[in-house]
Amino acid sequence: MRLSMMLTSLLILLPAQAMAWGDGGHSIVAEVAQHRLTPHSFDVVQKLLKSEFSAAPMGPVSLASISSWADDYRDKHKETANWHFVDIPINVEGKKSEDVTYDEGRDCKPSDDPSGTCLVKAVEEQLQILSKPVDFNSASAVTEHTKALKFVVHLYGDMAQPLHCAERDDDGGGNGFHVFYSGPKQNSWEVRTNLHKVWDSLILGDVQWNWNAYVQDLEQTWLKGKDESTFLAGSVVDWVNACHQQAVRAYALVPADLTLTQNQLKDEKAIADEQLAKAGVRLADALNKAFSSYP
Numbered sequence: 699m700r701l702s703m704m705l706t707s708l709l710i711l712l713p714a715q716a717m718a719w720g721d722g723g724h725s726i727v728a729e730v731a732q733h734r735l736t737p738h739s740f741d742v743v744q745k746l747l748k749s750e751f752s753a754a755p756m757g758p759v760s761l762a763s764i765s766s767w768a769d770d771y772r773d774k775h776k777e778t779a780n781w782h783f784v785d786i787p788i789n790v791e792g793k794k795s796e797d798v799t800y801d802e803g804r805d806c807k808p809s810d811d812p813s814g815t816c817l818v819k820a821v822e823e824q825l826q827i828l829s830k831p832v833d834f835n836s837a838s839a840v841t842e843h844t845k846a847l848k849f850v851v852h853l854y855g856d857m858a859q860p861l862h863c864a865e866r867d868d869d870g871g872g873n874g875f876h877v878f879y880s881g882p883k884q885n886s887w888e889v890r891t892n893l894h895k896v897w898d899s900l901i902l903g904d905v906q907w908n909w910n911a912y913v914q915d916l917e918q919t920w921l922k923g924k925d926e927s928t929f930l931a932g933s934v935v936d937w938v939n940a941c942h943q944q945a946v947r948a949y950a951l952v953p954a955d956l957t958l959t960q961n962q963l964k965d966e967k968a969i970a971d972e973q974l975a976k977a978g979v980r981l982a983d984a985l986n987k988a989f990s991s992y993p
């Protein structure tokens with residue numbers, strides 16, 4: 699999340715999606731996943747993440763602590779800029795928005811694009827790297843795998859943010875779709891915002907300061923008693939298509955006067971809870987599978 703006025707105004711200049719779930723959203727997905735790691739996967743995660751410290755930290759390193767690394771990395775590595783989203787259009791001539799699904803040729807840039815491919819391919823590629831058992835004696839292999847881990851943790855979060863799976867008439871995933879919101883926790887200069895930012899941060903509120911409590915709440919309410927194996931059905935493409943469906947719904951929800959109400963944001967938060975929880979469960983499964991062949 700970026701809260702500075704400077705960046706808010708910069709967004710107007712940016713052609714593509716520039717934001718992501720706020721740090722809080724990514725931390726939530728990562729923490730839900732960490733709760734579901736097998737002891738073996740947890741050990742592998744610790745070995746990889748601690749490899750980056752010159753003096754090993756005393757306690758465990760959490761997945762949440764590295765979950766937003768990819769957003770910072772992108773600032774100096776533009777070749778990964780497109781990895782954070784997949785622009786499945788809302789408007790396609792001759793089709794209902796609900797019927798539009800991921801089309802690689804249309805929605806994913808070719809691999810020689812200077813800004814990278816797209817979320818779908820990036821997840822697949824980084825998971826492929828991570829799934830090859832690493833030789834812990836090879837510093838370069840450990841570095842490559844640690845980087846892949848940090849990408850996978852982040853991109854599973856992006857994959858659950860509806861405005862990272864859609865765009866409408868070149869609006870950069872809702873960054874160019876200005877809406878109004880007036881309510882608690884809103885700075886006066888932010889009354890005019892955009893749909894992407896509504897999903898990045900306004901729905902979740904001040905969660906960056908208390909994401910752990912948010913996770914506890916998810917565990918005790920939304921996730922409690924659910925058969926989590928049902929969330930694992932399907933593929934990355936199926937999940938971005940479902941994510942796109944949520945975006946279709948989110949665009950349609952914006953009223954004619956473009957003013958979102960508190961009640962609407964409350965309803966959207968229920969959807970966000972589901973998206974975050976499912977992403978965490980799926981991330982854990984992906985990591986447990988990737989690390990199952992590690993020594």
Ligand SMILES: [Zn+2]
Nearest residue numbers: 718769782856
């Ligand atoms: Zn991102």
